[in-house]
Amino acid sequence: MDKSQEKILMAWLKRQKGACGRYLSLAVIFGFLSGVALIIQAWLIATILQGVIIEQLARDHFLMHFTILVGLIFVRAALSYAREITSFEAGSQLRSTIREAVQQKLVDLGPAFIQGKPAGAWASIVLEQVEDLHDYYSRYLPQVTLAGMIPLVILVVVFPINWAGGLVLLLTAPLIPLFMVLVGMGAADANRKNFAALARLSGHFMDRLKGLNQIQLFSQGETELKAITRASDEFRERTMTVLRMAFLSSAVLEFFAAVSIAVLAVYFGFTYLGHLDFGHYGESVSLFTGLFILILAPEFYQPLRDMGTHYHAKAQAVGAAEELMSLLNYQPSVEHSSNAPALAKPLAQTNTAVSAGANVSPKISNQIGKIDKKIVAIEATDLTVMSFDGQPLVGPLSFKLQSTQKVGLVGPSGAGKTSLMSALLGFLPYEGSLAIVDESGRRQSLSQCDLQVWRSQIAWLGQNPQLFHGTLRDNLQLAGQDYSDKHLKSVLEKAQIGDFIDSLEQGLDYEIQDQAAGLSVGQAQRIALARAMMQDAQWYLLDEPSASLDSVSEVAVMSAISEATIDKSCLMITHRLDQLAAMDEIWVLANGKLVQQGHFEQLSAKEGLFKSMLSGHEQGLAIDLGTTELELQEGKQ
Structure with a gap:
């Protein structure tokens, strides 16, 4: 050395x-x-x-x-x-x-x-x-x-x-x-x-x-x-x-x-x-x-x-x-x-030798904005999401996500969809403006917000849900609130997984093993959805929630999401373009840029990336359906 x-x-x-x-x-x-x-x-x-x-x-x-x-x-x-x-x-x-x-x-x-x-x-x-x-x-x-x-x-x-x-x-x-x-x-x-x-x-x-x-x-x-x-x-x-x-x-x-x-x-x-x-x-x-x-x-x-x-x-x-x-x-x-939010509390509690001498935390603002009113919009102006070594991942983007609005985020693999989602969750650094707007019209930069409060207003569901070793009840109560069994079961019903839980001898005390062993991908995804719904959040951020699911599980998960987000805001990343007709708006990302915005009917009738993706998706869907019919006929013979 x-x-x-x-x-x-x-x-x-x-x-x-x-x-x-x-x-x-x-x-x-x-x-x-x-x-x-x-x-x-x-x-x-x-x-x-x-x-x-x-x-x-x-x-x-x-x-x-x-x-x-x-x-x-x-x-x-x-x-x-x-x-x-x-x-x-x-x-x-x-x-x-x-x-x-x-x-x-x-x-x-x-x-x-x-x-x-x-x-x-x-x-x-x-x-x-x-x-x-x-x-x-x-x-x-x-x-x-x-x-x-x-x-x-x-x-x-x-x-x-x-x-x-x-x-x-x-x-x-x-x-x-x-x-x-x-x-x-x-x-x-x-x-x-x-x-x-x-x-x-x-x-x-x-x-x-x-x-x-x-x-x-x-x-x-x-x-x-x-x-x-x-x-x-x-x-x-x-x-x-x-x-x-x-x-x-x-x-x-x-x-x-x-x-x-x-x-x-x-x-x-x-x-x-x-x-x-x-x-x-x-x-x-x-x-x-x-x-x-x-x-x-x-x-x-x-x-x-x-x-x-x-x-x-x-x-x-x-x-x-x-x-x-x-x-x-x-x-x-x-x-x-x-x-700011992640380190404000620990810095006050951590020993001086570590917090000062070790440079434990990055430089943070002395002012942490409190979120004490309902959030009605998320606004981005010239937003560029960065990697931790300073490389741009997506952007610059400008958009506004309104309260109760349903937006589908689509684009080729590597376009930057997940990176944008991570920035909204506060997990990636960014340049430009990314702000939340409350019902009084006050704009507040996300970098100056108390993200613990902000994240408490978000229900997030990814394509690979992480269920932790422990009981089903423990996983559902990650929000830290001691909900009654009746409430837990009602949320599980909304997530289309209630019948499966009722069939288990242990019920809510069912022990989930490491890597969700013993559960199918669809069951794990619906339990993760129920956990997200436990927060009673206003904003739903969904990253390929129906990925890796069979058709039955996909229908169940999407039905549960539709019911849960009736009066909520929703930003959903998806490759299933047939699910976008019910969305209020579609954002199309390509090479880190927002290249198209509009309703499903507008974008599907207009020449561009979305129409090309939709055509390819329909061809692939037809091939899948034809293969399924052939397998069914062979099975009957």
């Missing part, structure tokens, strides 16, 4: 310390007090042995020393326990804050941004990478502070007793962090590659799992199995590289700590034998001095060794921070229409 990039990531990680709250400081305080208690213990032990062995004092003389010594054992145990608890809580607070910021960022950017990366890769970021920040804040950061404080206190205590012992400690102490840095120089880069491999593996596996039917139909099971094996082996090799670095750093630290303690032991040994006579301040080196310093020597290096042991946590955090920082600092190239 480039050094400048690593410095940026380290600066970002340090700015998040505030999310740990007071727990990080408490962990350091408890660790420091434990170190002070250990110094007192060493002094008591050396004093007792000096008095009993050299001065031949009675053991009763040291009764108080023994009592304090035993008491300090329990005190240190309590301090160690308190440090572990506060350290863990510091990491837990940090993870919660970062995970909330990541999830809120994804909510703000919306599904159009999320679909650019496999679901498994997002799962890796939200789960594994956030989780790998824990040890950095709960163990490494407190230990860095303690590694500077406790050895310094020990040096302050040792130098007045014996300058030679203090000098040995002072000169050998830098060796441990020096070799720790040398060994760990490649650890951050190895962890970064490890996380990248994990994200690729997660995304690859999730995509293959979802497309298992297609893999089997094309007889590519063995090929995909080999691909997953290769990806798994790559991840395993990178993980082992990281572990080798961690174990190597620990071994190096233990070696130099042992050598340093051995030097002290040799010095005092030869001093007691009379071969060395330096290091003291006029008096010979006593047993107390030697024992006191030798007892403290391992504890002098222990904070440094612990820092080395947790050094891999820093490397892990640096590796994990790259994608997290990239996501949280991501700024759309143009003003994002969903900035």
Whole structure:
């Protein structure tokens, strides 16, 4: 990894310390007090042995020393326990804050941004990478502070007793962090590659799992199995590289700590034998001095060794921070229409370290317009819908969608229909003017509206409805209101799915499995329609609601939609041009431009794209009907 990039990531990680709250400081305080208690213990032990062995004092003389010594054992145990608890809580607070910021960022950017990366890769970021920040804040950061404080206190205590012992400690102490840095120089880069491999593996596996039917139909099971094996082996090799670095750093630290303690032991040994006579301040080196310093020597290096042991946590955090920082600092190239409402509340609640230091959110307006009156129109003037990297997807468009108006949106694939729908939902950035008009005539830019309120007035139904794992009742009550079973069943009846629900033994408690397993596409679509109708919304935005449905299900869904939108506004994307005769107006998109507008009769009689599409649609419909009749005749024979 480039050094400048690593410095940026380290600066970002340090700015998040505030999310740990007071727990990080408490962990350091408890660790420091434990170190002070250990110094007192060493002094008591050396004093007792000096008095009993050299001065031949009675053991009763040291009764108080023994009592304090035993008491300090329990005190240190309590301090160690308190440090572990506060350290863990510091990491837990940090993870919660970062995970909330990541999830809120994804909510703000919306599904159009999320679909650019496999679901498994997002799962890796939200789960594994956030989780790998824990040890950095709960163990490494407190230990860095303690590694500077406790050895310094020990040096302050040792130098007045014996300058030679203090000098040995002072000169050998830098060796441990020096070799720790040398060994760990490649650890951050190895962890970064490890996380990248994990994200690729997660995304690859999730995509293959979802497309298992297609893999089997094309007889590519063995090929995909080999691909997953290769990806798994790559991840395993990178993980082992990281572990080798961690174990190597620990071994190096233990070696130099042992050598340093051995030097002290040799010095005092030869001093007691009379071969060395330096290091003291006029008096010979006593047993107390030697024992006191030798007892403290391992504890002098222990904070440094612990820092080395947790050094891999820093490397892990640096590796994990790259994608997290990239996501949280991501700024759309143009003003994002969903900035204000999506982030206004979380910014007020999120810890200052994350919201300010991490640039969690794009720049937003200080004024969020409230929607407190009925919306009667949606107006667009020179509207250009943009991708997140600033590329135009559709536009410029100018139109007005009136209250209770039914509009069909048609055009060739890739014309920009879904992109326009996403902009109206607040999921894509845009340039130009896109405003809502209330009954008092006040126009308000969608980018300045409270989109949570705006979306509560929208009933949306896509061509691939997402039903969540849980009961049917849970899925219907996504709006957050506790509706009665009677109301739920009445809405299901309106969605033409009531008979099916009544036939289920569990009824509203029917458990919907992952990917709506156990339901047909038509049943899932009608349940999704019932869920949309639960909002009692004024505006219906429908994206191919009858796609992938058989004729029976299509008739049921379109009938339910017609009934639900009698006195509502409706903008429907469809390829079924025969469904457009009942629409008040038809908008025809081509190459991102609105090329035709008008009633069905007008457009079907006028030369243009719509008439060409209608002719092709009728030919295709005739072929489908002829094929069906032939199959029926063959069946009778």
